[in-house]
Amino acid sequence: MALVQQIQPQRDPGARSGFARRVTGSPALQLVGRRLLTAIPVLLGVTFLTFVVMNLIPGNPAQLILGINASPQAVAKLDAQLGLNHPFWDRYWIWLDGLLHGNLGIAYSNQQSVNSIIAQYLPITCWLLLYALVGALVLGILVAVLAARKPNGIFDRLSLAVSMIGLSFAPYALALCAGWLFAVKLGWFHIIDNSLGNDPFTAIKNLTLPALSIGFGLFAVYSRLLRADIIEQMEREDYIVTAKAKGVSPWRVLVVHATKNSLFTLITLVALNLGTLIGAVAIIEPIFSLPGIGAELINAININDLPLVEGIVVVFALVTVAGNLLADLLYTVLDPRIRYGRSAS
């Protein structure tokens, strides 16, 4: 008691600066700060690259909108209206200024604001990706744990073979092959009619084939990674030996001790791979005529609609950068060995 009273007055005046020092000195927060700062030039670079690339595409958007028979005067007028007569750097600056204010501009093709177009098409893409991700994760974890229980067993070999197919199947080829098998041959799904419908059951049914096309590859990657990681943990880590030695049941060692630790690696991979899903969405959505943001992107590229392409790419780039950031943070937060400055392996 006396000791506490002695210490207390000493700590009080410095408490604030001590707290501030603890916050700023925390390795995790320093990492967050550093990563947030490096994300800014990456995002700027992506927006600039999109702007340059889309500006290089031949063809005048005003001409494209008005058709080839439009008079030069009308084209020039629309040019001015769309702000296309400004120099390149001015246009980039105006667009960037809008972006910072949350305004992605007006689409050339239908004169709607890009924000509203993205808001209209984004939900269906989000549902599709969520379906694919959750399905791939649940199945991947389940298969990985069962396979790792007995490495080189019959289930393990089977799961490796299936995931090798998943790893090697091009998503568009898988979409059509699965479409042929499940929709044409077995008649379980429709390929053509893909409105989400009104009830959740129809929505899930209509999203199943697209989600399968995207999710099968993810499942393969996740299950292989998790299986390898669990097996390695079971063979190498001291805490597994300890758990086994003190008589924890084999299932409990596998699920609670090894899998729980391996999941950190998996979560990091999921976050890291968010960006690569975009390519898949852009190809899969048009195949199943899903009105999502990926189909809209392909459409916008084809009609050279610069603001719309830029808006969608920025959204995708944001997701990718956020995913990378999230991966780093999760790694730091979940694995104390990294948080305190020691590397994991």
Add this chain to the structure above:
Amino acid sequence: MAAQLPDMTATVLPPQPSLPSLVSGRRLRWQKISRALRLWVPAFILLAMLFICFVWPYVYTIPPGDTGSILDSSLPPFSPGHWLGTDANGVDIFSMLIYGGQVSFEISLAVTAIGILIGGILGLTAGYFGSWTDSVLSRVFDVLIAFPALVLVLAVAEVLGPSEMHLIWALCAFSIPAEARVFRGATMVVRQSPYIAAARLSGTGNWKIIFKHVLPNVIPGIVTFSLLGIGIIVILEGAVDFLGLGIQIPQPSWGAMIAKGQNVLTATPQYVLIPSIVLLIFVMALNLLGDALRERWGVR
């Protein structure tokens, strides 16, 4: 370089743990055989596909891959003279697969080679020198990787106009940063090793260290990654063809064949299934070969 590979890897990688003595002789022999099979079966499949695509058309006469007689249109598989059948225009499907395969091989190998060359120099530089060189180069790779590869490829293909050469340049935007990242990571690991410190202390120049000591030791990782990379590029190239912005219509490509078959999926599914399965086998052989080499060299 290939001849030097085994002893180079032996210097950096720990030897495989010897098998436990409990394993019986027969079991041991079987493990040896299956290990060899895992390497040679995919290698043989790739070599066979390479042979069929590039040598077969010169040894045997095959029908042209871009035109056909309308009299032979829509033949089913196993028809005389067209063992995989013909499409609606009478073009032989087997020929289309061969000529499409040539394009896929050429593009994926060229793109990977350019990626290794340019990405390798950038990645080695970033990983070896570290500090601001690494920071600047890494940010550039981050931008290119954060940028959806497909958008870039589509836009570049559209800017340059569709042709095989332009498609190669467009796909390099994907392969260069990816290879650079792998080179950088591997270099950073190798840089920690004592022999690099020894080389530095003995006054060896930086570039000599990079090419004589770092490069040979990062090669196993690069080879296994690049095999996977070739598969990804073949799939990506097929995607561009599938969307109609790559190889143009009279010239056959696997992606375009799949895209064309999409419209008649119900009536004639073989137009989709045949190229899809060929693409699957090709990419799977690459992945299996990469896995087998990784196991053999102990690369992680």
